[in-house]
Amino acid sequence: MKHATVSVDGTRLKSLLDGVNQFGFSPETGGYNRLAFSESDMACRNWFMEKMQAEGLDVRMDPVGNVFGRFGPADGPCVIVGSHLDTVADGGAFDGSLGACAALEAALALRDANYAPSCAIEVVATSEEEGRFGGMLGSQAMTGQASLDWVNSARDSDGVLLKEAMRVAGLDWARVPEARRSPQDVKAFLELHIEQGPVLERAGCAIGIAEEVSGVCYLEVQLSGVANHSGTTPMDLRCDAFAGLTDISASIPELIAKLGTEQSRITIGKVDLVPNHPHTIAGRATFSIIIRDTSRDVMCALRDAMQRRAEDAAERHGLTFTLTPKSWLDPQKLALELAEATEHAVKELGLTYQRMPSGAGHDAQTMQTLCPSGLIFIPSQRGISHSPEEYSVWSDIENGANALLHTLIKLTS
Ligand SMILES: [Zn+2]
Structure with missing residues (x-):
């Protein structure tokens, strides 16, 4: 229980978010444009990696542009925590970026508290989650679901080839299989995300704990x-x-x-x-x-x-x-043990919460095929997302980051 009082540094979290959102901002629309593998997306990834390196984490970028910062034991399995940095066209300030920044902030708060995790914590900023090329390439590559045949032929809606976009971004599409992680190396995956819907706000709940993610059929x-x-x-x-x-x-x-x-x-x-x-x-x-x-x-x-x-x-x-x-x-059930860990953490923090399904797709559903995965939501004002109007109030953001932090403690102590 000696880490029961650790909490995130809201000022540092805010500056991390501002740092990410200096990339791809459009003054005309007020939205963010970090389409997967675009110049602004890659510049943002490099900035995030440098930030983690400056904080003393062990950093690397994998062949699909996922960026990792490792804290704790250099060898052995890890818990991966994070979300994506790419956006849709004219997306909002929090979709994905909040989860990546909160994960880094949680790791830094633990480091500052001299916390020694029982296994490594890898902060991740995943790539191409928004499906510019029709998948969730970052997490699909980690879980071995991105076949070279598909990577070779996938195009975006303008006809741009994925492999060409990767080449321009300095990535080699033929090396995609090297991004695969082994189930022995990854104990769990945890993601904080804005809800992107109106349920939590309407219920007056601070935290949503996702139990399952809807499937999607496109005809x-x-x-x-x-x-x-x-x-x-x-x-x-x-x-x-x-x-x-x-x-x-x-x-x-x-x-x-x-x-x-x-x-x-x-x-x-x-x-x-x-x-x-x-x-x-x-x-x-x-x-x-x-x-x-x-x-x-x-x-x-x-x-x-x-x-x-x-x-x-x-x-x-x-x-x-x-x-x-x-x-x-297919729909995907998430890990019950992670939902329970978050539920305990949230109760200890004295936050209101509810268990709920996720109507939107997330990296956590892909990662669940590799390791037990959990997904934590915070309220989205008026339920709006994928829009410059996307907004979450700061107290909800800090509550969510603390829920992430304390779930992480439960998974690594
Ligand atoms: Zn997202």
Whole structure:
């Protein structure tokens, strides 16, 4: 119990966050742009690595750009703690960066308290978590899930090859397999992250302890009808692709009520209409359907039901349709023992908390395939994230960092 009173240094944590956020800031939008392997992303990684080195940690960058700072025993297994430094386009100030900075601050607070961990603590700033190239390359490489075939061919939405972006960033894509960690070397992984949703704020809870992460099913649907004059074509003689799309979209709430759970989410977020002209009936609609739930069976049931809705809508409006499965990520249960360690730590700190699922994807779900992994949330103001409006109040940030610190003590004492 002699470390029961250790706490993070809020001023130092703030300066670490400010340090990270000097990279990629856009004065026009107020957002942060550290797209994976961009100049600002790599400059930020190097800054973070130098910062850890200056603090006396043993640092290295692995072949996919994950940055590590080791504290404690030089040999033997470690607990990895951290989050990602890359952002989406015009992302917020806390998504990922908070978890990386809080992990470093926790290690420094322990060092300052002359804490001798029973195994090493490796602070990590993971790379390419936001999926610019369609995966979570940093953690997937650590867990052996990034095949060279995939790395060789993956592209971002502008068609830029992953391996080319890595080359420009000074990384060798052929060395990706070397980033793999062995299960014997990693005892646990722990991540602090903003919730990116409204649940904690609404419940008035300081801390969320994630028990599981929703899976993601990505379908692409194309409805094809006849583009025609909006004035001369009677309503009952149309093959309107947009009308088919709206039928499918309108059926979502009823479908979730029938087959889904409280964790079910179905989103049509990207739509391309052709010709997309005010005076022309839409001849073609191509759109995304994203299905999320914490149960694989529920995801399958929702996917099958969406397919039937698309068939029905196509028939009703005289359309042909194709449905292409683009990707599938299984739901992932996180480690119960880590959730319990955090729960104990949070109780000792006297913080309010609740256990909850994570609707968003995180490195912790990938790391769980390698080692027991835990994920701690703090409230996001109005639940907003992936936006310059993203905000968390400072007291919540410090509480979260202390919850991370004291969970870490439980894992390494
Ligand atoms: Zn994130």
